[in-house]
Amino acid sequence: MTKPSISIIGAGFTGLSLGYYLSKAGWQVNIYEKDAEVGGLAGSYQVEGTHLEKFYHHWFTNDQHIMDLIKDLKREDHIIVRPTRTGMYYANQFFRLSSPLDLLKFKPLNFINRIRLGFVVLAVRMVRNWKTLENITAKDWLIKICGKQGYEVVWEPLLKGKFGRYAETVSAVWFWNKLKLRGGSRGEKGKEFLAYYKGGFASLAESMVEAIQNNGGKVELNKAVAHIDTKATITFSDNSTAQADHTVITTPLPIAANLLRSACEGAYINQLEAIQYIGNVCLTLELNKSLSEIYWLNVNDPGFPFVGIIEHTNFEPTETYKGRHIVYLSKYLPTDETLYNMTPEAFYQYAIPFIQKMFPDFNQDWVIQYHVWKEPYSQPLVTKHYSQIIPGFKTPIPTVYINSMAQIYPEDRGTNYAVREGKRMANDFLSGKF
Numbered sequence: 001m002t003k004p005s006i007s008i009i010g011a012g013f014t015g016l017s018l019g020y021y022l023s024k025a026g027w028q029v030n031i032y033e034k035d036a037e038v039g040g041l042a043g044s045y046q047v048e049g050t051h052l053e054k055f056y057h058h059w060f061t062n063d064q065h066i067m068d069l070i071k072d073l074k075r076e077d078h079i080i081v082r083p084t085r086t087g088m089y090y091a092n093q094f095f096r097l098s099s100p101l102d103l104l105k106f107k108p109l110n111f112i113n114r115i116r117l118g119f120v121v122l123a124v125r126m127v128r129n130w131k132t133l134e135n136i137t138a139k140d141w142l143i144k145i146c147g148k149q150g151y152e153v154v155w156e157p158l159l160k161g162k163f164g165r166y167a168e169t170v171s172a173v174w175f176w177n178k179l180k181l182r183g184g185s186r187g188e189k190g191k192e193f194l195a196y197y198k199g200g201f202a203s204l205a206e207s208m209v210e211a212i213q214n215n216g217g218k219v220e221l222n223k224a225v226a227h228i229d230t231k232a233t234i235t236f237s238d239n240s241t242a243q244a245d246h247t248v249i250t251t252p253l254p255i256a257a258n259l260l261r262s263a264c265e266g267a268y269i270n271q272l273e274a275i276q277y278i279g280n281v282c283l284t285l286e287l288n289k290s291l292s293e294i295y296w297l298n299v300n301d302p303g304f305p306f307v308g309i310i311e312h313t314n315f316e317p318t319e320t321y322k323g324r325h326i327v328y329l330s331k332y333l334p335t336d337e338t339l340y341n342m343t344p345e346a347f348y349q350y351a352i353p354f355i356q357k358m359f360p361d362f363n364q365d366w367v368i369q370y371h372v373w374k375e376p377y378s379q380p381l382v383t384k385h386y387s388q389i390i391p392g393f394k395t396p397i398p399t400v401y402i403n404s405m406a407q408i409y410p411e412d413r414g415t416n417y418a419v420r421e422g423k424r425m426a427n428d429f430l431s432g433k434f
């Protein structure tokens, strides 16, 4: 008997994992991707012949779903786990924050507030049911646990750095989960370990493509979907069409809304558009010298516009990139802001004085090359009672479904959860639930 056919829109980790598990079960899989490469938000470019993520990526050691997928692909020898150094930049100074002892030495807080800051770990562990946090913002929850000073010095800059002018609307559920997951990636003495993939995340995405093709599936690049009609016919931007037994959209929700606009009622489109997103601009520097010894530097100094400086080659060695040191400067912001709309050159020139202030030895001669990457739908804005606004997998068109990053909850986005949701949906198809 012929197995069902499926069109999957988007070759990010959700689309690829859905396609992988269904093609493995014999389904006829066609994946359509608008870009020239696979990987979506975890996509890459080449540095000295090796894939490097446009936006910094790593896994936590407890990211079980992606690890299971890698084992399924027989690529577990590609998983790299290493200890990492975390730090914070505050009031023109660097602080190490890799272990509980570092926390006790954290001078910007008085001693009582350092202890209160430590309580956050306990408070996170004590939450048995995330639903109890749905009605409170991260700000109010954190002030309750660690006081105003702890909030203002440690958490507020991170929330502002991640959500800009929307920081105070972010739900406690989002923050709780972030802390829980990051805390779960620590070893016995509280030291953080993170994981990466040999050859970059894009190598893993390419392995998934290879497996899908070996199973008889297809992945078409440079193939943007323009719209889907009430009969589930896909029309591409080159005016060609496609039809399958099932169609799954894995794009951000505002794009899904555009694809379905002419086929669905306004109320449904409004539901898809109810969730807001924050954009991200990432300046990637390829340097001939290292900036510091820290892998992940939280920037808590309100005078600095970047939320984090991630020196990737303090995790994956410089040899992978023929001696180049890789540094990311990350800025989350609404896409209507001036910084988001700067040219790459203007953004680079804007960033340089901040880097020089933070690392006085830094000299522009160190920069071999730079890139500025932008994504408008980088992070869904998770507000109070988010569970009530998430659209379900099903759309008003019976054979069309949505499986998108913004539906991941109470966890936050991430390739691990993209794989979980891709697999979950594949199982739903295979078990006849859909």
Ligand SMILES: Cc1cc2nc3c(=O)[nH]c(=O)nc-3n(C[C@H](O)[C@H](O)[C@H](O)COP(=O)(O)OP(=O)(O)OC[C@H]3O[C@@H](n4cnc5c(N)ncnc54)[C@H](O)[C@@H]3O)c2cc1C
Pocket: 009, 010, 011, 012, 013, 014, 015, 032, 033, 034, 035, 038, 039, 040, 041, 042, 055, 056, 057, 058, 059, 223, 224, 225, 226, 250, 251, 252, 255, 280, 282, 330, 375, 378, 379, 404, 405, 413, 414, 415, 416, 418
């Ligand atoms: C700055 C930053 C840092 C991150 N760090 C990490 C990290 O350290 N670890 C981690 O695991 N995750 C991280 N993430 C999150 C992770 O990248 C995402 O959660 C994950 O990649 C989402 O996968 P997805 O397939 O659901 O969506 P996407 O990656 O968005 O894939 C959707 C795909 O649909 C395609 N598409 C869009 N419109 C169309 C169309 N009309 N026709 C055809 N195709 C279309 C897009 O090109 C894209 O390839 C980070 C994200 C950002 C922005």
